[in-house]
Amino acid sequence: xxxxLTTKQKELIERFGVIQEGMGLSPASARVNALLVVADSxxxxxxYVREALDLSKSATxxxxxxxxxxxxxxxxxxxxxxxxxxxxxxxxxxxxxxxRMNALTPYKEIINEIYENRTVETENFNIELKEFAxxxxxxxxxxxxxxxxxxx
Amino acid sequence: xxxxLTTKQKELIERFGVIQEGMGLSPASARVNALLVVADSxxxxxxYVREALDLSKSATxxxxxxxxxxxxxxxxxxxxxxxxxxxxxxxxxxxxxxxRMNALTPYKEIINEIYENRTVETENFNIELKEFAxxxxxxxxxxxxxxxxxxx
DNA sequence: TTTTTAGTTCTTTTTTTACAGAACAATAAA
DNA sequence: TTTATTGTTCTGTAAAAAAAGAACTAAAAA
Numbered sequence: 480x481x482x483x484l485t486t487k488q489k490e491l492i493e494r495f496g497v498i499q500e501g502m503g504l505s506p507a508s509a510r511v512n513a514l515l516v517v518a519d520s521x522x523x524x525x526x527y528v529r530e531a532l533d534l535s536k537s538a539t540x541x542x543x544x545x546x547x548x549x550x551x552x553x554x555x556x557x558x559x560x561x562x563x564x565x566x567x568x569x570x571x572x573x574x575x576x577x578x579r580m581n582a583l584t585p586y587k588e589i590i591n592e593i594y595e596n597r598t599v600e601t602e603n604f605n606i607e608l609k610e611f612a613x614x615x616x617x618x619x620x621x622x623x624x625x626x627x628x629x630x631x
Numbered sequence: 632x633x634x635x636l637t638t639k640q641k642e643l644i645e646r647f648g649v650i651q652e653g654m655g656l657s658p659a660s661a662r663v664n665a666l667l668v669v670a671d672s673x674x675x676x677x678x679y680v681r682e683a684l685d686l687s688k689s690a691t692x693x694x695x696x697x698x699x700x701x702x703x704x705x706x707x708x709x710x711x712x713x714x715x716x717x718x719x720x721x722x723x724x725x726x727x728x729x730x731r732m733n734a735l736t737p738y739k740e741i742i743n744e745i746y747e748n749r750t751v752e753t754e755n756f757n758i759e760l761k762e763f764a765x766x767x768x769x770x771x772x773x774x775x776x777x778x779x780x781x782x783x
Numbered sequence: 784t785t786t787t788t789a790g791t792t793c794t795t796t797t798t799t800t801a802c803a804g805a806a807c808a809a810t811a812a813a
Numbered sequence: 814t815t816t817a818t819t820g821t822t823c824t825g826t827a828a829a830a831a832a833a834g835a836a837c838t839a840a841a842a843a
Contacts, residue, residue, distance in 0.1 A: 487748055495741050503655070505831065516760075519750040525790065535833045540791060542832095561789060561841070570759030572766070589647050596639055598671040607722035608668075614724070614781055621777055622770070629766055657801065677820065687803045692821060713811070713819060 484518065484531060491517050492532075507534055507542040512551055515567035522555060522564035550575070573626055580622045587615040636670070636683060643669050644684075659686055659694040664703055667719035674707060674716035702727070725778055732774045739767040 484492075492513040499509035510532050515523060518531070529539040543565060546552035554563040568575070590612040597605050636644070644665040651661035662684050667675060670683070681691040695717060698704035706715040720727070742764040749757050 491741070491745055491748060495745065498738055498741060507832075517745055517748070519752065521753055521756065536790070537792080537834075538832050544791090563789085569763065570756050572759070572763045576766075586650055589643070589650060593643055593647065593669055596643060596669070600671065601673055604673065604722050607724070610782065611721065611724045614728075614778070617781070618774070618777060622774070625770060625773055626766070629769070630762065659801075688820070689804075689822080690802050693802085696821090715819085 488517050505542065505545070507532070507538050508545050511539070511542045512546055512567060512569075515552060515565060516569050522566040524562045524564060528565065550578075573629075576626055577623065580619050583615055583619055587612050587619075590615070640669050657694065657697070659684070659690045660697050663691070663694045664698055664719060664721075667704060667717060668721050674718040676714045676716060680717065702730075725781075728778055729775065732771050735767055735771055739764050739771075742767070 492510055495513035495516065496506070496509040499512055500506055504512065511528055514528060514531055523531075525539060525543070528534070528543065529536060532539070534542070543552065547554070551568055552565055553568050554565045556563055590608060594605060594608045594612060597608070599605070644662055647665035647668065648658070648661040651664055652658055656664065663680055666680060666683055675683075677691060677695070680686075680695065681688060684691070686694070695704065699706070703720055704717055705720050706717045708715055742760060746757060746760045746764060749760070751757070
């Protein structure tokens with residue numbers, strides 16, 4: 480019953496899916512996420528997702544739960560309706576952007592720790608390393624400013 | 632691992648390796664890259680890498696070539712010496728930073744294309760999507776400014 | 784109480800990734 | 814010419830990832 484999706488929508492789901500696979504999502508999660516961004520409804524049921532993407536129940540369940548745990552997807556319910564209605568949190572991109580910036584900290588820290596443990600023989604490289612760590616920190620701060628100042 | 636690496640260096644290679652696995656590198660590539668950043672020499676030979684990481688020749692070859700193709704590693708040669716001396720390009724982080732920013736363009740473009748194909752019914756979400764694409768572009772531009780204005 | 788709904792969890796199967804080991808190739812050295 | 818060096822490429826395999834299918838569960842409906 481993927482008849483409610485246009486050819487263009489299916490194409491966008493595949494293309495966005497591939498891009499998101501490149502960002503670390505499994506094929507199924509990538510397509511579920513894409514579907515939720517592309518489809519004409521605010522929120523979709525489990526079975527709609529399942530049928531639209533032609534996935535098994537287990538694949539659908541696992542994909543949705545992965546996205547829920549990652550905070551990329553949410554759901555709401557309706558009174559007197561047991562189904563969950565899943566939606567993409569892509570609209571809440573400000574938060575994930577902040578999270579991604581903060582996630583750079585361990586990377587910056589290990590670069591610094593490597594710098595501190597390097598031989599003094601390779602001065603040029605060492606300076607570049609230290610500069611890199613300093614730039615990451617600067618970049619984190621400035622990026623957070625960018626988003627905080629972005630259109631209320 | 633071989634004896635020319637200290638315990639601390641081995642530990643750093645593993646920790647940095649794990650971080651880089653999280654950034655999409657295979658275990659072997661991640662450790663080769665980490666080794667090149669941590670080790671006491673400017674550049675290492677194929678066999679040094681092989682022995683230091685206890686990898687097979689094929690795993691070493693494939694890992695190094697992957698990193699070469701990604702531009703994360705380079706090599707130099709010495710006159711009258713057939714060996715290649717591999718080094719990390721992490722010191723040239725400015726270029727990879729620019730590349731990463733430019734690589735956001737396809738993501739931004741598909742968000743825009745999805746926006747243009749969305750139903751008009753979900754005005755809020757549509758606005759958020761469009762804002763997101765606009766922010767990515769702004770962010771790309773400002774990030775390039777950040778790096779261009781960085782020290783000298 | 785039995786059945787249906789809306790999923791979850793367990794078991795298998797399929798596919799992909801990552802690597803080892805051996806054979807191979809190109810150049811240099813003996 | 815033969816041997817050694819410096820890798821690359823091919824073949825096989827173990828392990829991990831991804832997903833299917835079936836069994837299961839909790840709550841609601843009949």
